[in-house]
Amino acid sequence: MIQTASDSGNADALVFFLFDLLCLDGEVISAAPLNERKERLRQLLSNVSTPLQYSDHQIGRGSEFYAKACQLSLEGIISKRTEAPYSAGNRGLWVKVKCQNRDEFVVVGWTDPEGARPWLGALLLAYYDPDGRLVYAGRVGTGIDYAELGRLWRRLKPLATSEMPLDKAPPRTNRLGSPLVLSRVHWVRPELVAEVKYLTWTDDNLLRQVVCEGLREDKPSTEICRPVPHPEPITSTLAR
Numbered sequence: 507m508i509q510t511a512s513d514s515g516n517a518d519a520l521v522f523f524l525f526d527l528l529c530l531d532g533e534v535i536s537a538a539p540l541n542e543r544k545e546r547l548r549q550l551l552s553n554v555s556t557p558l559q560y561s562d563h564q565i566g567r568g569s570e571f572y573a574k575a576c577q578l579s580l581e582g583i584i585s586k587r588t589e590a591p592y593s594a595g596n597r598g599l600w601v602k603v604k605c606q607n608r609d610e611f612v613v614v615g616w617t618d619p620e621g622a623r624p625w626l627g628a629l630l631l632a633y634y635d636p637d638g639r640l641v642y643a644g645r646v647g648t649g650i651d652y653a654e655l656g657r658l659w660r661r662l663k664p665l666a667t668s669e670m671p672l673d674k675a676p677p678r679t680n681r682l683g684s685p686l687v688l689s690r691v692h693w694v695r696p697e698l699v700a701e702v703k704y705l706t707w708t709d710d711n712l713l714r715q716v717v718c719e720g721l722r723e724d725k726p727s728t729e730i731c732r733p734v735p736h737p738e739p740i741t742s743t744l745a746r
Contacts, residue, residue, distance in 0.1 A: 524551065525561035528592055536592040543592070576605035581705065606703045608719070611643055612727045613698040614671050616662055618690040624652065625659040629700055629718065630691065632672060634731040639673035641734060644713035645686070646702050654720070661721070665694035680710050699725045707735045 527547035528536040535543055544563065551560040564571045568585060575583050582604035590599045611631035619627045628647035632640045650658065670693050679685050699722040705715035711734060 521557050521559055523559050523561040525563075526592065538591065539589045540586055540592070541588040572603060572605075579605075579706070581605060604705060606705065608701065608703050610699050610701050610722050610725060610730055611713075612640065612696045612730045613662070613694065613700050613721075614640060614642070614696050615691050615693040616659075617645065617647075617686070617692070623655070625655040626662070627690075629658070630676070631700065631702070631713065631716075632696065634728070635673075635734055636731070640671050640696060641711075642672050642674070642676040643711075644716060645683075646700070646713070646716040646718045649703075649717040649719065658721070661698060662692075662694050665697055667693050667695050669693065671696045677710065677712075680708065680712055683712075696727050699727050699730060711735055 524547060525544070526540070527543045527550065528534070530546060530550065535546065548560050551558060565588065568583070572583050582602060584600055584602050586600040593599055611633055613629050614632045615630040617627035617630070619625060628645040630645050631643045633643055635641050675688065676686055678688065701719040701722050702713070703717045703719060704713045708714050
């Protein structure tokens with residue numbers, strides 16, 4: 507995210523949120539409880555303005571805090587033990603809970619499998635924009651077990667077509683995923699609907715961190731309509 511801001515000329519607008527303090531004026535305090543370390547950090551930053559900001563916290567009411575973070579389109583929350591000393595890595599002292607979106611998309615193709623994976627690699631997803639054009643939304647291969655891979659392939663095979671159903675060809679590269687090799691893509695008639703969970707939309711209007719939940723047998727593909735998304739900026743830290 508820092509590189510993105512720098513490339514766009516907005517580096518001066520970056521804000522750095524500080525959430526822990528391990529050493530102060532030569533005194534090592536990493537063994538002190540988290541709530542004590544954060545209080546000393548709060549005092550240290552009390553008279554400091556941007557771009558440095560103290561990362562505040564909420565004690566209790568975790569479910570409400572999580573719901574509010576998701577409502578504000580944040581990535582999620584991190585829960586920590588207030589009495590714990592600092593320890594590098596997780597070590598069970600904190601838990602990350604991400605906000606997940608859920609939606610339906612039209613299946614427009616599949617990719618060849620790689621390695622030991624059978625049947626298919628990933629499903630290619632799309633949606634209809636207000637003008638009735640099929641817009642590429644990304645792909646999903648996570649969340650599909652062995653049995654479901656075979657079932658999906660058997661459903662997709664009769665729908666295969668030589669014509670790409672999308673209004674525009676999908677991008678071959680993106681910042682967050684491996685290149686899409688179009689020669690390994692098998693297009694299908696846009697008749698199936700897949701339900702997926704995803705974290706957010708990228709700046710390229712592609713789904714990020716997608717998990718397949720299965721096909722929606724009760725929803726016609728022509729109902730999968732939405733405007734082209736305009737992603738919210740993603741911060742580099744989670745709400746605490």
